[in-house]
Amino acid sequence: MDDQRLTERSVDQKEIKISAKNVQVYYGETHAIKDVDVEIEDNTVTAFIGPSGCGKSTFLRCLNRMNDTIDIARVEGTILLDGEDIYDKRVDPVQLRAKVGMVFQKPNPFPKSIYDNVAYGPRIHGMAKNRAELDEIVEKSLRRAALWDEAKDRLQAPGTGLSGGQQQRLCIARAVATEPEVLLMDEPCSALDPIATGQVEELIDELRTNYSVVIVTHSMQQAARVSQKTAFFHLGNLVEFDETGKIFTNPEDSRTESYISGRIG
Amino acid sequence: MSDASIPGPAAPATGKKSSLLELDARTKRRNAAETRFKAYGIVAILIGLCFLVALLVAIVRNGAPAFTQTFVTLDIELEAEAIEAAEASVVKTSQYRDMIRAELMGRMAAEGIETDMDANTLGQILSSSEAGQMRDFVLENPDRIGETVTFNFLASSRVDGYSKGRVTRESLERDPNLSPAHLDLVDQLEEAGIIERTFNWSFVFGADASDSRPEQAGIGVAMIGSFFMMLVVLALALPIGVAASIYLEEFAPQNRFTDFIEVNISNLAAVPSIVFGILGLAVFIQLVGLPQSAPIVGGLTLTLMTLPTIVISTRASLKAVPPSIRAAALGVGASKMQSVFHHVLPLALPGILTGTIIGLAQALGETAPLLLIGMVGFIASNYPEGVASGFLDPNSAMPAQIYEWAKRADPAFYERAWGGIIILLLFLMTMNLIAILLRRRFERRW
Structure with missing residues (x-):
């Protein structure tokens, strides 16, 4: 099976995980996202880049229906996760968010212990039958987030007492603990120093083996470093979506080129 | 604004650079204003302290x-x-x-x-x-x-x-x-x-006595009346108030109707307490037919009065919980209710407790509504027999009892009124102490 997957990857025919068609988002009267079509592949890091206020975060929040929590936000169009419309009336956003995890811009651990932070998701979803299983999930998640070695001796210490980079990795551990299929990251490194950023980026690359990762970033270098696909948003439009290499070396749209070379944005 | 009002940048025009070692006129004025303001603050605190000391001395001297x-x-x-x-x-x-x-x-x-x-x-x-x-x-x-x-x-x-x-x-x-x-x-x-x-233990634990026997009068029974009223207020106002605020703050859609409710809650907090008294008289006694002068009616009336205070403070402390916590909970797939009850409410609890205790303290010291529902009764009989009688039998409350003594002619009652105030304040301090201990217990560091 592994061999088969390798061949698949080499010919670049990955499964489509999320397929968005003709998505429009309105904040009250403001038309924030216009006609966005994106196909996000499995086991791929997809980066959304663009200037501030271009709608990339808004679009990201459509993918797990976090925009539902904003009263005035309205989403139109279809977004399919594994072929199922996530905006279907029968879909419970709570169930969706268990499948599509999210990491936020500012590290936001709960004011609880490190253990409880990670165990919270599995607990509310009933993923562990007993304490031992829960311990296992916590350890696995912290290992995946590359935080285990630093945190294993102080699992009962408050999560808020960690450094910024550790807090963000704790949030990633918390997100992966519920075994999501897609991981959305909204500028996960903007509050971190370069060393912590490096650690998180390394982590993102590892996460790709298990998840489809979508990352919003302000740093084009970061997009270039971690992603395979890149989408460039500008003023609510998806300007260009292609292989990261192509976007950064040979963009088709002149706006993309101006942004990448620093002339606009 | 003319150039003359900005002496700072004008200095280089004379060809001399301004020195950091000497203060220019503008900085001096600014510093003087700051010093003055600090002095005002200290004076205000000192005046407040003087009043407090005068109050305490008067209470202890007259009440002891x-x-x-x-x-x-x-x-x-x-x-x-x-x-x-x-x-x-x-x-x-x-x-x-x-x-x-x-x-x-x-x-x-x-x-x-x-x-x-x-x-x-x-x-x-x-x-x-x-x-x-x-x-x-x-x-x-x-x-x-x-x-x-x-x-x-x-x-x-x-x-x-x-x-x-x-x-x-x-x-x-x-x-x-x-x-x-x-x-x-x-x-x-x-x-x-x-x-x-x-x-005189019978002053602390005894019942009120007739006009001609001030030596026999005690505040004990009124204290029990207050205690049962506070039980009613706590049991009703806290859950109703907190549930209402959670719904309004976390679940309710933003529309005209909820705006209307919001405005009215704020208005209710400012309604004079005697209005609640007459409402209690009309609704609980005349309409529902609950017994007159009973702590349960007093408690219900005071609940109405306390609710807005609790709702307002609970909403304020729910608002103070950072939205990132809600996002984090929703992000891992918690339902709205789980995010509120697992994360938001525990963080808001200290604030809710503070609001509740302020509301209860207000209710404890309230006299006007009790006058209207007849809780100034002269209770010649002694202690209520059991819990049901505590809620349903005629009783008085501490502030009403103090008011009653203060208006009697014999100066011996005047001394009792002050003594009653000491007990009322001790009762309040006990409640505050419990609240502070609970706060300590629930407070979390970020």
Whole structure:
């Protein structure tokens, strides 16, 4: 099976995980996202880049229906996760968010212990039958987030007492603990120093083996470093979506080129 | 704004660079303003402290005497025949009174205190409650008839006032209740150890007494009334208030209807409490038919008054929880309710507790609505019997009792009113202490 997957990857025919068609988002009267079509592949890091206020975060929040929590936000169009419309009336956003995890811009651990932070998701979803299983999930998640070695001796210490980079990795551990299929990251490194950023980026690359990762970033270098696909948003439009290499070396749209070379944005 | 008002940048024009070592006029003015402002603040705090100290001194000075009381100690032999005769008579207490007076005369003769007063005049030294007290004892302890029992009878309020320095010989010149000659006897009785001033537990635990017997009045029953009212307020206002605020803050859609509710809650918090009193009278007593003067009605009325306070403070503390916590919970797939109850509410709890305690303190000290629902009743009977009677039987409340005493004519009641305030404040401080301890317990560091 592994061999088969390798061949698949080499010919670049990955499964489509999320397929968005003709998505429009309105904040009250403001038309924030216009006609966005994106196909996000499995086991791929997809980066959304663009200037501030271009709608990339808004679009990201459509993918797990976090925009539902904003009263005035309205989403139109279809977004399919594994072929199922996530905006279907029968879909419970709570169930969706268990499948599509999210990491936020500012590290936001709960004011609880490190253990409880990670165990919270599995607990509310009933993923562990007993304490031992829960311990296992916590350890696995912290290992995946590359935080285990630093945190294993102080699992009962408050999560808020960690450094910024550790807090963000704790949030990633918390997100992966519920075994999501897609991981959305909204500028996960903007509050971190370069060393912590490096650690998180390394982590993102590892996460790709298990998840489809979508990352919003302000740093084009970061997009270039971690992603395979890149989408460039500008003023609510998806300007260009292609292989990261192509976007950064040979963009088709002149706006993309101006942004990448620093002339606009 | 003209250039003249900005002297700073004008300096280079003279060709001289401004030095950091000397302050320019603008900085000086700014610093002076800051110093002045700090001085105002300190003065304001000092004035506040002065008032507080004056208040506390006044309360303690006027109220402390209420906690001691003058007693007359007498050993009385309970002769079976005398008691039978007393119980057979029409006015039963009068013969007990005679027994006590005879004993007092006898005691004085034994101590060598001479007087030409008759027993009845002499008896004015004692509170008129003495006969009832003795009879109650006899009825409760029939097996002790035949023994000699030591009684602590209350001295009359004039004698008590004399021992506290409130009553002087001059003030008794035209007093029908006691004469200066009595005071000479009191002095001698005190020397003989028959009259004594001791701590007055019956003020803390006793019931109110009639207008003419301030020495007998206590705040205990009113305290129980207040306690049962607070139970009602806590049991209703806290859950209703917190549930309403959680719904309004976290779940309710933003529309005209919720805006309307919001405005009205704020308005309710500013409604004079007497309005709630008349509402309580109309709804709970006249419409629903709950018993008058009962702590349950008082509690319900005060609940109405306290709810807006609790709702407003709970909403404020829910708002203060950072939205990132809600996002984090939703992000891992928690439902809205889970995010509220697992994360938001625990973080808001200290603030909710503070609001609740402020609301309860307000309710505890509220008098006006109680006047309207009749909770100023003079409660001659004693403690409520059991919990149900505590809620349903007529009772008073501490502030209403204090108000009642303050408006009575006898200055001895004035002292009780201040003493009642001390107890009310102690009650409040206990509640605050509990709240602070709970806060400590729930507070989390970020």
